[in-house]
Each structure stands twice: as structure tokens, then as C-alpha cells.
Amino acid sequence: METVLNIKSLSKSFNKGKLKVINAINLSVKRGEIIALVGESGSGKTTLTRIISGLETQEEGSIELNGVTVANDTVFIQPEERNIGMVFQDYALFPHLTVFENIGYGISKNEDKTKGVETVLQLVGLKEFKKRYPHQLSGGQQQRVALARALALKPNLLILDEPFSNLDVILKMQLRDEIYNILKQTNTTTIFVTHDMKDAIAIADKIVVLKKGEIIQYGSAKKLYRKPKNLYVASLFSPVIKLSSSDLSCFNYKKINSEEYALRLEHIIVNKALKYTTNVFVKQSVFLGNHYFNTAELKNGTVIHFKSKHKLKNEVLLGFKRKNLLELC
Amino acid sequence: MRKAYKIYFKRDFNKWSIYTLAIVLFIALPIITIFFNLFSGPGETWNHIVKNVLLEYSLNSLWLIIGCTFLTLLFGVSSAWMVSRYKLPFHNTLEWLLILPLAIPSYITAYTYAGFFDYGGTLELILKSIGITSWKINITNIFGLILVLSASLFPYVYVSARTVFLYQSGRLIEASKTLGAGEKTTFFKIVLPIARPAIIGGLILVLMEVLNDYGAAKYYGVSTFTTGIFRTWFALEEPSTAIYLSAVLLLIVFAIIILERYQRGNKSYALTSKSDIKLPKIKTSKRNSIFLFIIVSVPIFTGFILPVIQLIYWSFLTFKDVASLSFFMIALQSLGLSLLTALLTVSFALLILYFPKWNRIESLKKSSRIAILGYAIPGAVIAIGVMIPTLALDKWMIKALKQLANIDIGLIINGSIFVLLYAYIIRFLAVAYNPIEANHLKIGNGLAEASKLLGKGNLKSFFKIDFPLLKSGLFSAFVLVFVDTMKELPLTLILKTYNVNTLAVKAYEYASDELIMEAALPSLCIIITGVLPVILLNRLILNEEN
Numbered sequence: 001m002e003t004v005l006n007i008k009s010l011s012k013s014f015n016k017g018k019l020k021v022i023n024a025i026n027l028s029v030k031r032g033e034i035i036a037l038v039g040e041s042g043s044g045k046t047t048l049t050r051i052i053s054g055l056e057t058q059e060e061g062s063i064e065l066n067g068v069t070v071a072n073d074t075v076f077i078q079p080e081e082r083n084i085g086m087v088f089q090d091y092a093l094f095p096h097l098t099v100f101e102n103i104g105y106g107i108s109k110n111e112d113k114t115k116g117v118e119t120v121l122q123l124v125g126l127k128e129f130k131k132r133y134p135h136q137l138s139g140g141q142q143q144r145v146a147l148a149r150a151l152a153l154k155p156n157l158l159i160l161d162e163p164f165s166n167l168d169v170i171l172k173m174q175l176r177d178e179i180y181n182i183l184k185q186t187n188t189t190t191i192f193v194t195h196d197m198k199d200a201i202a203i204a205d206k207i208v209v210l211k212k213g214e215i216i217q218y219g220s221a222k223k224l225y226r227k228p229k230n231l232y233v234a235s236l237f238s239p240v241i242k243l244s245s246s247d248l249s250c251f252n253y254k255k256i257n258s259e260e261y262a263l264r265l266e267h268i269i270v271n272k273a274l275k276y277t278t279n280v281f282v283k284q285s286v287f288l289g290n291h292y293f294n295t296a297e298l299k300n301g302t303v304i305h306f307k308s309k310h311k312l313k314n315e316v317l318l319g320f321k322r323k324n325l326l327e328l329c
Numbered sequence: 330m331r332k333a334y335k336i337y338f339k340r341d342f343n344k345w346s347i348y349t350l351a352i353v354l355f356i357a358l359p360i361i362t363i364f365f366n367l368f369s370g371p372g373e374t375w376n377h378i379v380k381n382v383l384l385e386y387s388l389n390s391l392w393l394i395i396g397c398t399f400l401t402l403l404f405g406v407s408s409a410w411m412v413s414r415y416k417l418p419f420h421n422t423l424e425w426l427l428i429l430p431l432a433i434p435s436y437i438t439a440y441t442y443a444g445f446f447d448y449g450g451t452l453e454l455i456l457k458s459i460g461i462t463s464w465k466i467n468i469t470n471i472f473g474l475i476l477v478l479s480a481s482l483f484p485y486v487y488v489s490a491r492t493v494f495l496y497q498s499g500r501l502i503e504a505s506k507t508l509g510a511g512e513k514t515t516f517f518k519i520v521l522p523i524a525r526p527a528i529i530g531g532l533i534l535v536l537m538e539v540l541n542d543y544g545a546a547k548y549y550g551v552s553t554f555t556t557g558i559f560r561t562w563f564a565l566e567e568p569s570t571a572i573y574l575s576a577v578l579l580l581i582v583f584a585i586i587i588l589e590r591y592q593r594g595n596k597s598y599a600l601t602s603k604s605d606i607k608l609p610k611i612k613t614s615k616r617n618s619i620f621l622f623i624i625v626s627v628p629i630f631t632g633f634i635l636p637v638i639q640l641i642y643w644s645f646l647t648f649k650d651v652a653s654l655s656f657f658m659i660a661l662q663s664l665g666l667s668l669l670t671a672l673l674t675v676s677f678a679l680l681i682l683y684f685p686k687w688n689r690i691e692s693l694k695k696s697s698r699i700a701i702l703g704y705a706i707p708g709a710v711i712a713i714g715v716m717i718p719t720l721a722l723d724k725w726m727i728k729a730l731k732q733l734a735n736i737d738i739g740l741i742i743n744g745s746i747f748v749l750l751y752a753y754i755i756r757f758l759a760v761a762y763n764p765i766e767a768n769h770l771k772i773g774n775g776l777a778e779a780s781k782l783l784g785k786g787n788l789k790s791f792f793k794i795d796f797p798l799l800k801s802g803l804f805s806a807f808v809l810v811f812v813d814t815m816k817e818l819p820l821t822l823i824l825k826t827y828n829v830n831t832l833a834v835k836a837y838e839y840a841s842d843e844l845i846m847e848a849a850l851p852s853l854c855i856i857i858t859g860v861l862p863v864i865l866l867n868r869l870i871l872n873e874e875n
Binding site for chain 1: 339340341689775776778779780781782783784785786793794797798
């Protein structure tokens, strides 16, 4: 598969160099791939996408699109010439233009505008809304118009900036599937920005985890889930507890290879005979809807949390399977 | 360093950077001119001025600043609080009536009161009719000047204070009351400190107008820096000394601005959470509400009603003498000049707002702020700052034409309408820029960015997306500049051409010739053009806050 986007050693800082927001990032995206950029607020996700699209300039590094350099120390191709589609977090629909006009806005005069607009309207299922204005649409409909507008250009690369942050849970799940199908159907190379790992897992082929402007880890959801590099990456998927070698000794686990280990709460098994187990006294068992959240103390005094289906009290047997123990760098 | 140079010039420097620099230079030229001309030394009269009148200019300007600060704060803050907090009779009408004094230029208020209190004036006639013959008040002095300027300019403080009182203090007052504080304590300890930045902002505008004033100060015989600049330029014919006086005045202006920033320090006056509570009005006893109504009516009466009634009366008396064909020509010229200025200034405001955005060099992106410079600089200073480089350009062109084509012509630019328009643009750019920028902030950059990512360049994105959405800001800007140009005096007096006259200058000329009553008709024409936009401004303020 050919490479659509190639970023080399990209760096950017604000406040005259005092605040480094992007630090020597290298990233390649192949045609048709959907890449999720995940990270907490301030990790540099949005800044990275703005630099890729040309809305901001980088200080160091280069960006290539389809083998053509669009930005480096001496070259800068304007955003309007990069053919990168972008769906903004607040959609940025033009309030004074109808749905039809919004979508047709970027289609060049040489193309058949009506055909182009009708095609993408069909794709997003909004054909009957073409004469409406943005304020006459629901949030989900506005989202789809914004996507259609970006897709109408048949972009080299599509960037979705927090596409689901303004939607309620049910609508989000519905739109997530729709957007995934549309992107795969059109084979659109996509980068989408999110702080919610569930969205990334649902849609992305690969996930890029950013923290403080650096790529911490890059890979498929499965790889990041099973082999996270550090506690931060591990905790993006589900709550984890950190375990030291002393903590692991309580479970009779002696094969210590790494300095840091972690276990996902859902992988701590209660009252089952396993190879690595320990007895603990349950201090607190709190009902949280579909499970109980329990607090106990290991023999060495470390406080440990775990989940259970039922309310627990007194002494219980806790254990884990070797394959679920996360060995962190 | 080499890498920074490579990035800076090879990658980031584009045509918009050049246009930005050109616009910045265009706006900053008057100040740069004055600064550079300081190095060529003052004229012969500078020593005389320093010895004999500089102290007088300084002290009078200082008294004006202190006096107007006190009175505009008193009128502006008290009336803003009363109409915001209490249910007064006709409070909706009072709210916009309190802005009306802005429709009357301060020099016209000054002439009106001078005539009202003068020998044989309206007050003397009224007092005579009730049997009082010996009571006379001389208002044409520094105290009178402070009174009339304050009566005319207090709305700047009123508008700023009212906005804060109405929309940013509701929740805080509630919190204060739950903590046991009464109305008075809450006002002085909570409401007033919160409103302080806004009130100071309004006060700065007042002080700029006070330092800019020429007509009122001249008429009242108070020597200030602006009257000194005029005197040095026209009577003594010493441009270099006038430049030195302009520089001193500029220093005072910058000192005020810096002092304001310094006293604000690092304090934050922003609420930690958004308050959606509009200040609730209190119902008082009938006696109290009438009493408060009278107090609030005083600045309306002194700042608008009395001057307008007086001017209408004088207009009736002198209509036949003043309303000639030449007067209507002057009115048309005023109108045309104001319309043209408004159009050009709004255009420049758009340029200074967008060019820096479209350029990629970070340090140039903030250069839009230069737009506000002109309003802080007194008109007389701008006039001098504009005349010197245009005169230099004229001399160069005359020399070049003589050498190249042996053509002998007079001044081309200087003495033409272009210099006047250039000066107007510098002076009123901030007036146009502020509402357009406020409108633009609401739209945000997202739509333009979306347009660029859809293949449209900067200009196309502007005309297709931003421009249609900026209509209210552009309209406000146009109206405000139009009104301010109609009212403008000091700058016009220095730079107007022989065949161009304005209503403001005409009113000044009549007043200077002691024909106060004849000055009424041109004054009323100026006021009429000012009233409707002031009401519009009030509506826009309310709509924006809602």
C-alpha cells in the first residue's frame, strides 16, 4: 500500500520556545488507513492536525503528501492547495449557505457540482435536507453535512477533529458505525483525533498515543491493549493497578523481568484456584451499577482495587493469569 | 540563526507579510514622523514656550484631567448604577437618553453654555424676567470647561459601567447578600471593584477626548497642549516647535495608558464561572424613585436637553441669515466627506484585521493592534504627523518633475483632500476596527479555515464567508466613523483645503467671531446626524449582551 502521509521529525513550540507542543514526531499513514490520534488535553493532537493541514506552520521537520513535500524549512504549500479535508469539532458549517451550497462549496467549477453534491448526500443519507440551513439540522445531521462537505473534494487525506464530542452516547455509537462504513466504502485515508479510546478502538486500524507532544506508542488496538509500553497507555483502555515486585510476591509470582507491572481491574479474578493467588480482606465493596468496586489490602500493605459481580466481605481469594500481567517498560 | 532566517524569509514571508508591513507603516507614519523630527531639534520659540507657557499648558491639562475624571466618574457611575439597579419611572427611556450627550460634540456644548451664561444670554433673560438682575456667572474659565466637557463626555463611563453592572454582577451581589452584606457595602466592596476595568476603559476614552479638544478650550481661553500646538503652527509658524509640543502630548497620552495597565496589574476581574443572571431591579418607594429619577435626569438635562433646546431657539432666530445656499453646500460637503471617510476607514479596518492573519510570520500577526493607536493620539498631533511626510513627498515630486520634464507645479498632495482623508483614517481607524473585530471574534476563525481547506484562498474565503457574516459589525463601524467625522474639529481645522469646509468648522468659525447664535444651525445639523447612530449603538450594545 502506498504512503499518503509521511511526517519526519516534526516539532513545534509556542511562547517563544518555552512550550514544546510537538516534539520530533515521525508518522506514516498508508492509503485507506484510519488512524486515531489519542491523548489527553494538551497532548498536541489538534496542533499536529493543524500543521498537517497547513493551518499552522511547524518549526522543524517535514511533511509529505503522496510523495510531494508540502512543508519543510523552505517550502510551504497553502492549505487550499493540499486537498486535505477536515471536519472540525464544531463542524464549521457556513450558516448563511444551505446544505447543498455548503457541500458544493469546495467542488471546482470544472466538475459537475450537482452530481458531486448528490453523490455525497446519498452517501450520508441526507438527500432530502439539501435545501435546509445548518441551524435547521440536528447535531447528528450537521455532523454528516460536515463530513459530506469534506468528502465531496475526494481528499488525499481526511482529518476528523473530535468528531463525536458534541453528540450524546447513543447518537455517537450510531454515527461512529456510519462514518466507519462510509470511510471504508470510499477508501478515504483518515486521521481522527479523539480523547476517547472507545472511539479509537471502534474505528481505527491503528492508534497513535500522544503525550506532551510525543508519540508514546503506535499500533493496532489489540497490540496497545495487550502490550502497552507504560501505565499511561495501559490506562487509556481501562483502569489498571500498578504492581511492584513486592506486590507480585504476595501472589507468589517470582519471575521479575521488569521494574513495573500492571493488571487491569477486570483481570483480577475472585475466588478461583489459579497459579498466582493471594488472600485478602475486603475493606469496602461499592455497588456501581453493573459491578461491585472493591478495596482490599495485600499482605505487604499495598491497597488493591478489583471488580466483582457480587458484594464481597471478609476474606477472599484474588488471583490473575500470567498472560494478563502487563509488563511495562 | 541561519535556520530561523531560512524559515522566516523563504517559507513564511509572503505577499500578505508585505501588505501588512505597508499598512502598519501607513498607520504608524505620523508617530514615526514626530519621533524622528525630534532629532532635528526644536524651533527658536521652544525656549520661550518652555519658560513662559509650558507650565501653564501642563497645569491646565492636569486640572482638566483631574476635574473631568472626578465629574465623569460621578455622573457616569452613579447614573449607570441607578438605572441598572432601581426601578425608576421611564427607566427604559432613561437608559438610552443617558447616551445622547455623545451626539453633541464637546465644543458645541461649550459654545452653547458660554452663550447661555453670557451677558444678554438666555439665563440673564430668564433671571431678569423674574426680577433678578445682579446674578451673573462667568463660565468661560477652566472650571467651566471642566463642567461642560464632563457633561458632554460622561456617557463613555456610563456605557462601560452599565454593561458590567447589568450583566456581570448579578451572581456576585447574590453571594454578597447571603454573606450578610447590605446594599451599600455590596456596591463599594464588590460591584465597584469588579466594574473597575470597564470604568477605567471608559475614563481613558474621556481623557483622550479631553486632551484632543481644541474648540472648547480655545473658546474658554484655557491654554492646553492642543491650543499650544495650534498657536505654534499657525500664529508663530514654527512647525518644529509644534512637533515638540506634540511629542510632549504624546508622552502624556502614553503615560495615561501605561498607568492604567500598571494599576490593573495581575488582578483578574473575570468571574470564575459564567454568570447568566441579569442584575435584578429593586423597587423603591415612590418618593425615592422620583428622587433618583431627578438625580439621573440632571446629566441628561445638562448634557443634552438644555444645549439642544438652546440651539433650537437660536436656530429659529438666525435661520434666515444662516440657511443660505453656501450653508447647504457646506452641509453636503460635510456629508460627502464623512461618507467617504467612513467607507475608506472601514476598508482599512478590514485590511488591518485580515492582512496580519493571512501572513505567516508570527510577530506580524499581532500588528492589528496598531489600529487602536490613532484614537489615542490627539487630532492636532496626527495632523502634524501627516503633513510633514506628505510635504516632503510633495517637495520630492516637484523636484523630480522639474528635473525630468522641466515641469513646474505646486504642491500636489499637501493641501489636497487626500491628506485630510489620510489623517481621518488614522484618527478613526480604532472606531471602525473595534466593532468589526468584535463581530469577527463571534464568527471565529473556524469558518475561514474550513473554506481554505475546501480549496478557496484567503480573498475568496473572505468575500464568500466572512464578509456576509460581518454585516452588523461593518454597519456599526460605518455609522460610528460617519458620526465622528461629522463632529471632528481640530484635525479638520489644520488640514482642510481652501475649497472644503465642514459644519464643524463652520460652527467654530461663527463661535470664534462671537456669532454664537449663528453657530446654532450647523451645530444642530451635526447633532441630528449623531442622535440616530447613538440610539442604534445603544440597541447594538443591548443586543450583543443579550
